Amino acid sequence: MSENEANTENQGQASAGANAERRGFQAEVKQLLQLMIHSMYSNKEVFARELISNASDALDTLRFEGLKNDALFEDEPELKIWIDYDKEARTVTIGDNGIGMTRDQVIDRIGTIAKSGTRAFLDSLSGDEKKDAHLIGQFGVGFYSAFIVADQVVVDTRRGGESTGVRWISDGGGEYTLEEVEKAKRGTEVTLHLREGEDEFLDDYRLRHLVRTYSDHIAFPIKMREQLSEEDEKEGKGAGWEQVNRGAPLWTQSKSEISDEDYAEFYKHACHDYEDPLTWTHNKVEGSQEYTSLLYVPKRAPYDMFDPQGKQHGVKLYVQRVFIMDDAEKLMPRYMRFVKGVIDSNDLPLNVSREILQSNKLLDKIRAGSVKKVLGLLESMARDDDEPEKYKTFWNEFGQVLKEGIVEDNENRDKIAKLLRFKTTTDQDADPGVSLDEYIARMKDGQEKIYYITADTLAEAKHSPHLEIFKKKDIEVLLLTDRVDEWVMAHLTEYEGKEFASVAKGALDLGEAETEEEKAEQKKLEEESKDLVERVKTALGERVNEVRVTHRLTDSPACLVADENGISGHLERILKEAGQAMPNQAPHLEINPTHPLVDKLASEQGEEEFEAFSQLLFEQAVLAEGGELDDPATFVRRMNQMLLAVSKGAA
Numbered sequence: 001m002s003e004n005e006a007n008t009e010n011q012g013q014a015s016a017g018a019n020a021e022r023r024g025f026q027a028e029v030k031q032l033l034q035l036m037i038h039s040m041y042s043n044k045e046v047f048a049r050e051l052i053s054n055a056s057d058a059l060d061t062l063r064f065e066g067l068k069n070d071a072l073f074e075d076e077p078e079l080k081i082w083i084d085y086d087k088e089a090r091t092v093t094i095g096d097n098g099i100g101m102t103r104d105q106v107i108d109r110i111g112t113i114a115k116s117g118t119r120a121f122l123d124s125l126s127g128d129e130k131k132d133a134h135l136i137g138q139f140g141v142g143f144y145s146a147f148i149v150a151d152q153v154v155v156d157t158r159r160g161g162e163s164t165g166v167r168w169i170s171d172g173g174g175e176y177t178l179e180e181v182e183k184a185k186r187g188t189e190v191t192l193h194l195r196e197g198e199d200e201f202l203d204d205y206r207l208r209h210l211v212r213t214y215s216d217h218i219a220f221p222i223k224m225r226e227q228l229s230e231e232d233e234k235e236g237k238g239a240g241w242e243q244v245n246r247g248a249p250l251w252t253q254s255k256s257e258i259s260d261e262d263y264a265e266f267y268k269h270a271c272h273d274y275e276d277p278l279t280w281t282h283n284k285v286e287g288s289q290e291y292t293s294l295l296y297v298p299k300r301a302p303y304d305m306f307d308p309q310g311k312q313h314g315v316k317l318y319v320q321r322v323f324i325m326d327d328a329e330k331l332m333p334r335y336m337r338f339v340k341g342v343i344d345s346n347d348l349p350l351n352v353s354r355e356i357l358q359s360n361k362l363l364d365k366i367r368a369g370s371v372k373k374v375l376g377l378l379e380s381m382a383r384d385d386d387e388p389e390k391y392k393t394f395w396n397e398f399g400q401v402l403k404e405g406i407v408e409d410n411e412n413r414d415k416i417a418k419l420l421r422f423k424t425t426t427d428q429d430a431d432p433g434v435s436l437d438e439y440i441a442r443m444k445d446g447q448e449k450i451y452y453i454t455a456d457t458l459a460e461a462k463h464s465p466h467l468e469i470f471k472k473k474d475i476e477v478l479l480l481t482d483r484v485d486e487w488v489m490a491h492l493t494e495y496e497g498k499e500f501a502s503v504a505k506g507a508l509d510l511g512e513a514e515t516e517e518e519k520a521e522q523k524k525l526e527e528e529s530k531d532l533v534e535r536v537k538t539a540l541g542e543r544v545n546e547v548r549v550t551h552r553l554t555d556s557p558a559c560l561v562a563d564e565n566g567i568s569g570h571l572e573r574i575l576k577e578a579g580q581a582m583p584n585q586a587p588h589l590e591i592n593p594t595h596p597l598v599d600k601l602a603s604e605q606g607e608e609e610f611e612a613f614s615q616l617l618f619e620q621a622v623l624a625e626g627g628e629l630d631d632p633a634t635f636v637r638r639m640n641q642m643l644l645a646v647s648k649g650a651a
């Protein structure tokens, strides 16, 4: 019951009044509730953090909206949270005098889950409690965590400025009831009727301990009844209320006063995560503009990291300790959407609106400064040989998102490139992968470029015929298999003065990694194969752009190569899959005259046989680079004819 209101509810469970309306939960809520109760039981204490976080968010919202509408504060300007318990009724109540909710808001917010991708998320759960607990934690346990310890939850709430309040009651089954109630004070009280066996929470010491452990550094006072001495009780003294948490926002304190545990608990509260963060950076910037940033990198990627509709909590903006907005994009670029935390500016005006923030120079500077801090944090994590696991975790969870920065952030491209990690032909199992600095350090004598290949899978990349000459010469090649890689490489043209070159594009130039002798031999081969090249070109017609003698194959008869400035076959397939109309650009076909099949082709006299053979060579090359044939049936027919001819010859 509230610090302000008399305790009227008692004994047993609350029941809805005669005018109460019964409503069903959204199907997803029903499912989530059941899962939550079972899989989160071993973390049952989270309910305290979640409900206190919600109360603190409601106070933040009130303070922000109150900047424009003073009336919202009514006659109660002091913002607070309180916790009380009733041993006889077996209830614990968490109350706040924050913004509160209207009837419609209660229906929208606690009868429904508005997060996008909820259905898919629920379908992805395995039934394995431990795994599911992780996933649910990531999804956000929120208000429903109350049902882990309670078999009935009552929410009394009144929005600031409204005349009537609403009571919501549910036992966590399929339904809840709603009715209008008189509520003198604005805000929300959540009363938990504890399940059998949960009486441990009806204890002053236990509750205080929960507050100190989980919510010590939230910005508002959390109050509990004073403990009376025996003497006071004898004298019949009533208990007053006292603040239990420190109540100063963590980021305003100096680093030396904050322990790692404090940072971790604050993170879980402010960023709605249920695991500790991976790392963080806390900075006070002084001088021409003043702000404090406390930025965290989580341990795990959110389930909707690649969902464009996904709501991410991201970084919260405060102005002089007043919460202003929760909109990552204004404070962090998209490619840093994994960063969470708080930025508190002393210089922005308190009455700042979203419109002003759209184009605000101060905010731009804060954003640029914060991006540098995060990049610095990642750099030091990547360099940290004592804890290599950390960067590995980061890269495996968020590497794909960070890569987007190569495309998005011109200014920091080199810094981001330094943080990239790759599987390579020399080090396919490297976890998290090889850095560009390591690659450059082991480049072969005379090697001038950084070579890479893009493909859908690691197996496809590793076995690509385009790599043959590189294997022979022991030149390392980066194996790129993320979807975003094609765009990344279109923007990453050089690193530390070294150009990038796709092994599947343009005429291959190995520079000085090739001896004069090898170059002369290549020239000779080209001369000798002129007629053959002409014949193949004629046979294939429009299907190819150019036919030439290969430089890159040692074991395969032929391969396709994209134009130096064109798009690779891999990108062409990605774009086609995404439904983009593609101009038909024929690839170059490179043939390997030293291969016995090509030798056989050269000796083929019959024009029809020569053409069929050339087509086969071309189609094989399409398949080898992961492409699809326009007419697979004809390919199979040609293949079978060839096999029959060969077996007849052998008989």
Ligand SMILES: Nc1ncnc2c1ncn2[C@@H]1O[C@H](COP(=O)(O)OP(=O)(O)OP(=O)(O)O)[C@@H](O)[C@H]1O
Pocket: 050, 054, 055, 058, 096, 098, 099, 100, 101, 109, 110, 139, 140, 141, 142, 143, 144, 188, 272
């Ligand atoms: N004490 C409260 N005062 C006002 N509104 C509240 C309160 N508690 C919950 N709400 C509303 O109900 C919504 C749902 O809460 P819930 O805790 O389930 O999710 P959340 O806080 O949005 O996200 P998360 O799942 O990450 O915790 C909140 O976003 C808020 O709008």
